[in-house]
Amino acid sequence: xxYDKFTILTSTAVPLPIENVDTDQIIPAxxxxxxxxxxxxxxLFRDWRYNSDNTPKADFVxxxxxxxxxILVGGKNFGSGSSxxxxxxxxxxxxxxxxxxxxxxxxxxxxCLNIGVLPVQVSPEFLQKxxxxxxxxxxxxxxxxxxxxxxxxxxxxxKESFDxxxxxxxxxQNGFDDIDYLQNIKGEIQEFATQRPF
Amino acid sequence: MSKxxxxxxxxxxxxxxxxxxxxxFFIDRHLIHEVTSPVAFLGLKSRGLSxxxxxxxxxTADHNTPTINQHLPVADPLSANQLKQLEENANxxxxxxxxxxxxxxGIVHVVGPENGITLPGATIVCGDSHTxxxxxxxxxxxxxxxxxxxxxxxxxxxxxxxxxKMRINITGSLGKGVTPKDVALFIISKLTTSGATGYFxxxxxxVFEKMSMEGRMTVCNxxxxxxxxxxxxxxxxxxxNYIAGREFTPKGEAWDKAxxxxxxxxxxxxxxxxxxxxxxxxSIEPMITYGTNPGMGMGISKAxxxxxxxxxxxxxxxKSLGYMGFHEGEAMIGKPVDYVFVGSCTNGRIEDFRAxxxxxxxxxxxxxxxxxxxxxxxxxxxxxxxxxxxxxLTEAGFELRQPGCSACLAMNDDKVPAxxxxxxxxxxxxxxxxxxxxxxxxxxxxxxxxxxxxxxVTDPRTLIEEETLELA
Numbered sequence: 001x002x003y004d005k006f007t008i009l010t011s012t013a014v015p016l017p018i019e020n021v022d023t024d025q026i027i028p029a030x031x032x033x034x035x036x037x038x039x040x041x042x043x044l045f046r047d048w049r050y051n052s053d054n055t056p057k058a059d060f061v062x063x064x065x066x067x068x069x070x071i072l073v074g075g076k077n078f079g080s081g082s083s084x085x086x087x088x089x090x091x092x093x094x095x096x097x098x099x100x101x102x103x104x105x106x107x108x109x110x111x112c113l114n115i116g117v118l119p120v121q122v123s124p125e126f127l128q129k130x131x132x133x134x135x136x137x138x139x140x141x142x143x144x145x146x147x148x149x150x151x152x153x154x155x156x157x158x159k160e161s162f163d164x165x166x167x168x169x170x171x172x173q174n175g176f177d178d179i180d181y182l183q184n185i186k187g188e189i190q191e192f193a194t195q196r197p198f
Numbered sequence: 199m200s201k202x203x204x205x206x207x208x209x210x211x212x213x214x215x216x217x218x219x220x221x222x223f224f225i226d227r228h229l230i231h232e233v234t235s236p237v238a239f240l241g242l243k244s245r246g247l248s249x250x251x252x253x254x255x256x257x258t259a260d261h262n263t264p265t266i267n268q269h270l271p272v273a274d275p276l277s278a279n280q281l282k283q284l285e286e287n288a289n290x291x292x293x294x295x296x297x298x299x300x301x302x303x304g305i306v307h308v309v310g311p312e313n314g315i316t317l318p319g320a321t322i323v324c325g326d327s328h329t330x331x332x333x334x335x336x337x338x339x340x341x342x343x344x345x346x347x348x349x350x351x352x353x354x355x356x357x358x359x360x361x362x363k364m365r366i367n368i369t370g371s372l373g374k375g376v377t378p379k380d381v382a383l384f385i386i387s388k389l390t391t392s393g394a395t396g397y398f399x400x401x402x403x404x405v406f407e408k409m410s411m412e413g414r415m416t417v418c419n420x421x422x423x424x425x426x427x428x429x430x431x432x433x434x435x436x437x438x439n440y441i442a443g444r445e446f447t448p449k450g451e452a453w454d455k456a457x458x459x460x461x462x463x464x465x466x467x468x469x470x471x472x473x474x475x476x477x478x479x480x481s482i483e484p485m486i487t488y489g490t491n492p493g494m495g496m497g498i499s500k501a502x503x504x505x506x507x508x509x510x511x512x513x514x515x516x517k518s519l520g521y522m523g524f525h526e527g528e529a530m531i532g533k534p535v536d537y538v539f540v541g542s543c544t545n546g547r548i549e550d551f552r553a554x555x556x557x558x559x560x561x562x563x564x565x566x567x568x569x570x571x572x573x574x575x576x577x578x579x580x581x582x583x584x585x586x587x588x589x590x591l592t593e594a595g596f597e598l599r600q601p602g603c604s605a606c607l608a609m610n611d612d613k614v615p616a617x618x619x620x621x622x623x624x625x626x627x628x629x630x631x632x633x634x635x636x637x638x639x640x641x642x643x644x645x646x647x648x649x650x651x652x653x654x655v656t657d658p659r660t661l662i663e664e665e666t667l668e669l670a
Contacts, residue, residue: 018517019511019514024626035237037240081626081628082607085325103392106395110342115345165220166219167357168219179345179353183353186250188214193224197459198320
């Protein structure tokens with residue numbers, strides 16, 4: 001049992017319509033010095049969120065009280081760059097439980113799934129609809145239904161389905177992680193290891 | 199059935215296939231460093247788990263280490279704590295540890311190959327995206343998150359769906375002053391920063407066949423920058439000559455047996471890739487980046503493209519050029535340079551320093567440039583001294599620092615100040631990557647050398663004399 005269970009999430013959303021958001025923006029390297037998984041949310045998007053004197057940048061979305069919620073909506077190719085799981089931890093620790101984009105970088109996507117943040121990949125058209133709806137009405141709610149694999153704009157009922165492999169889906173719904181699985185097949189792994197030449 | 203090189207190595211490491219899910223994938227060799235491992239060890243301890251095969255994991259300190267005065271205590275208490283945690287965790291679980299000051303210490307992707315930890319046909323992971331470097335030997339190597347580091351420690355496996363397959367062929371030969379770094383930046387500029395996401399790449403063609411191991415490492419290192427999990431090159435005589443006799447390579451009968459296997463590690467003639475690209479090597483120029491991701495690269499003699507000429511949204515493009523202080527249509531040649539950084543897991547090996555030295559030899563560092571030359575490991579540092587490269591550098595007004603990741607990600611004190619321009623041989627030009635507000639132009643060691651001696655972005659071909667070409 002590793003993290004929160006995820007079934008249906010209904011929330012307002014925070015829009016970040018920038019493409020290629022890399023993990024150095026999500027959390028800069030100088031904030032990776034902790035040896036415990038605590039407090040990374042404080043430095044989420046640090047250099048977009050704060051000036052060099054640590055005062056908030058008024059024009060960044062996380063500093064705008066108009067937008068809040070448990071769903072972060074980002075532009076294409078979200079999470080590119082470094083493999084730092086700290087980026088997923090920062091997203092989680094800030095309070096997000098799902099990230100929506102039209103395209104995710106591989107390692108970031110895997111890291112999210114491993115800690116219980118759901119990456120939801122939608123079409124570019126649906127992503128634009130979400131941005132338009134949230135800008136038109138910041139109180140607009142999205143429903144992410146993991147069992148049904150759908151994401152819905154509740155105001156209009158427009159929905160799209162998303163992909164997730166059945167193993168990861170089961171893990172997310174039950175709060176299991178891969179270590180639970182791997183511990184159960186340790187004998188099989190040890191047998192395999194004896195066959196490896198190096 | 200015909201198989202690709204990637205299929206052969208991947209399929210031989212699958213412990214179990216999960217219907218509708220990932221493969222349980224066996225890892226031969228695991229590299230760890232101080233930044234992405236502490237929470238994994240914490241996880242092990244809180245679950246009461248042990249390390250299944252400690253001899254398959256290797257620890258080195260690199261991301262957070264100072265590059266001067268390494269004999270003194272590390273000043274930053276948070277960095278010092280991470281280094282201490284790595285050492286304690288390694289000791290507690292019986293893992294080999296090459297900490298700060300150890301003669302084998304260095305950047306994880308430099309020390310792996312130079313000690314023979316990296317082998318053809320092996321699977322290698324590390325909590326660092328540039329683990330793709332090791333694919334140069336015909337290994338499957340890729341970066342993982344900390345949850346996966348914990349999985350490997352306790353089970354020697356991770357759970358991964360098999361990626362799709364891409365082959366990138368570069369035909370012909372490279373022109374004057376064009377290095378492996380330029381080949382990689384050229385490919386990324388064509389495919390974009392997400393063009394290979396979901397794929398594992400095999401690099402093939404004459405250009406890679408003729409390339410040195412170190413050049414191949416530079417190319418495979420940058421695979422992640424186009425979104426690929428990793429990249430690999432079929433092992434050949436160049437590979438076998440490089441690994442022979444290194445500390446952790448098989449010896450004697452084990453070597454002969456391994457060689458039999460390694461010689462089978464090539465893509466079958468009629469194997470099929472999900473995606474394939476072919477480029478002409480002679481069309482590649484020395485490259486430089488002008489924007490805030492590694493896909494924003496161009497031939498050094500060209501002009502910065504307009505928003506209409508590139509893929510992606512105009513707003514994102516304008517934000518990127520705005521950060522750099524550049525404009526569409528401008529030339530890069532002649533742009534001012536404040537810092538030059540030579541080093542990193544991309545270009546911190548002996549050949550990179552040879553190339554840099556070949557161009558600065560007999561010239562002087564420009565007064566307006568601060569140069570940080572950081573060897574990838576103590577072994578590289580020793581080679582620089584033994585080969586007389588240090589004398590050339592010193593004569594030209596340069597100093598050599600001590601090994602580590604340094605200004606590539608600026609976790610230590612090697613930070614480029616806000617607004618300043620750096621020509622860097624590293625791998626990422628993201629906003630703030632080399633320090634908050636720093637502006638990075640990625641390039642080869644030759645382009646870095648040309649900038650370091652002229653003080654502006656300069657086409658290295660204008661400084662290269664015919665007899666030094668071979669070094670490049």
